[in-house]
Amino acid sequence: MGNLEYERLHENLKTLDLPRISESLDSYLEIASKKNLSTIEILDHLINEEVEHKVQKSLNFRMRIAKFPYRKTLEEFDFSFQPSIDKKTINGLAGMKFAYNAENVVFLGPPGVGKTHLAISLGLNAIKNGITTYFTSASDLIEDLKRHAHQGQLKDRLKKVARYQLLILDEIGYLPLSMDDANLFFQLVSRRYEKGSIVLTSNKPFREWDKIFGDEVVASAILDRLLHHATVVNIRGESYRIKDRRKLGLLQKEGAETRQ
Ligand SMILES: Nc1ncnc2c1ncn2[C@@H]1O[C@H](COP(=O)(O)OP(=O)(O)O)[C@@H](O)[C@H]1O
Numbered sequence: 001m002g003n004l005e006y007e008r009l010h011e012n013l014k015t016l017d018l019p020r021i022s023e024s025l026d027s028y029l030e031i032a033s034k035k036n037l038s039t040i041e042i043l044d045h046l047i048n049e050e051v052e053h054k055v056q057k058s059l060n061f062r063m064r065i066a067k068f069p070y071r072k073t074l075e076e077f078d079f080s081f082q083p084s085i086d087k088k089t090i091n092g093l094a095g096m097k098f099a100y101n102a103e104n105v106v107f108l109g110p111p112g113v114g115k116t117h118l119a120i121s122l123g124l125n126a127i128k129n130g131i132t133t134y135f136t137s138a139s140d141l142i143e144d145l146k147r148h149a150h151q152g153q154l155k156d157r158l159k160k161v162a163r164y165q166l167l168i169l170d171e172i173g174y175l176p177l178s179m180d181d182a183n184l185f186f187q188l189v190s191r192r193y194e195k196g197s198i199v200l201t202s203n204k205p206f207r208e209w210d211k212i213f214g215d216e217v218v219a220s221a222i223l224d225r226l227l228h229h230a231t232v233v234n235i236r237g238e239s240y241r242i243k244d245r246r247k248l249g250l251l252q253k254e255g256a257e258t259r260q
C-alpha cells in the first residue's frame with residue numbers, strides 16, 4: 001500500500017468514526033500477512049472489533065446515565081431464601097418484554113427482602129438489551145421535579161424523564177407525600193402511561209397508598225395507570241440482612257465455645 005492510500009485510509013476511518021479499526025489496522029495487517037489471511041477474514045476481524053467496541057461504549061454510556069446505587073444481578077439473587085417469589089415470573093421479566101411493551105413492574109414487601117436488588121438487576125438486564133434506564137429513589141425524583149417546577153421548567157424535566165425507556169422508582173411510601181408532591185407523581189405516571197416502563201418498589205401494600213399520597217382520589221388515579229399493564233411481585237418473607245445477623249450470632253457462639 002502506498003503512502004497516499006495509507007494516509008487516506010486513516011483519514012477516512014476517522015471521518016467514519018471507526019477508531020478501533022484505525023488503532024489495530026497496522027498490527028493486524030502484519031499478523032494477517034504472516035498467517036496468510038484472506039481479505040474477507042481481515043475485513044471481518046477488523047469490522048467485528050469495531051462493532052464490539054461500539055457496543056461496549058454504548059453499554060458504558062447507558063450504565064453511566066442509569067445511576068444505579070450499586071450493581072446486583074439476578075444470578076446473585078438467592079431465590080431459595082425468598083420462596084414467596086416465583087422465580088419463573090422474575091426470569092420472564094428478565095426477558096425484557098415488559099420494557100419493550102411499556103409495561104410496569106411493582107415489587108412490594110417489607111425492608112430487606114430484595115426489592116431494590118431485583119429492580120437493579122432488571123435495570124442491568126435492560127441496559128444490556130440496549131434499553132435506556134434511569135434509577136432514582138421516588139423521593140429524590142419528586143424533589144428534583146419540585147426544583148424544576150420552582151424554576152418554571154417542570155414540563156421540560158418531565159419530558160426528559162419520560163424519554164428513558166425504563167424508569168426505576170425506588171422506595172415509594174417510606175415518607176408520606178404532600179398534596180403537591182402527590183400531584184407531581186401523578187403527572188409523571190400519567191406521562192409514562194403506555195409509553196415507557198416503570199419499575200417501582202414499595203414497602204406499603206396498595207391499600208395503604210391513599211396514606212402515602214394523602215388522598216384517595218389521587219392514589220386511585222395513580223394506581224389505575226400504574227397497574228393497568230403491570231406485573232406485581234409481592235414478597236412476603238424475612239429480611240436477607242437477618243440471615244447475615246444469624247450467621248454472625250452463630251459465629252460468636254462458636255467463638256465463645258472455643259474460648260472455654
Ligand atoms: N434473596 C436474596 N439473595 C441475595 N441477596 C439478597 C436477597 N435478598 C436481599 N439481598 C441483599 O440484601 C440486601 C438488602 O436487599 P434490598 O434489595 O436492599 O432490600 P429492600 O429493597 O427490599 O429493602 C442487599 O444487599 C441485597 O443484595
Ligand SMILES: [Mg+2]
Pocket residue numbers: 115116117170171201
Ligand atoms: Mg430497597
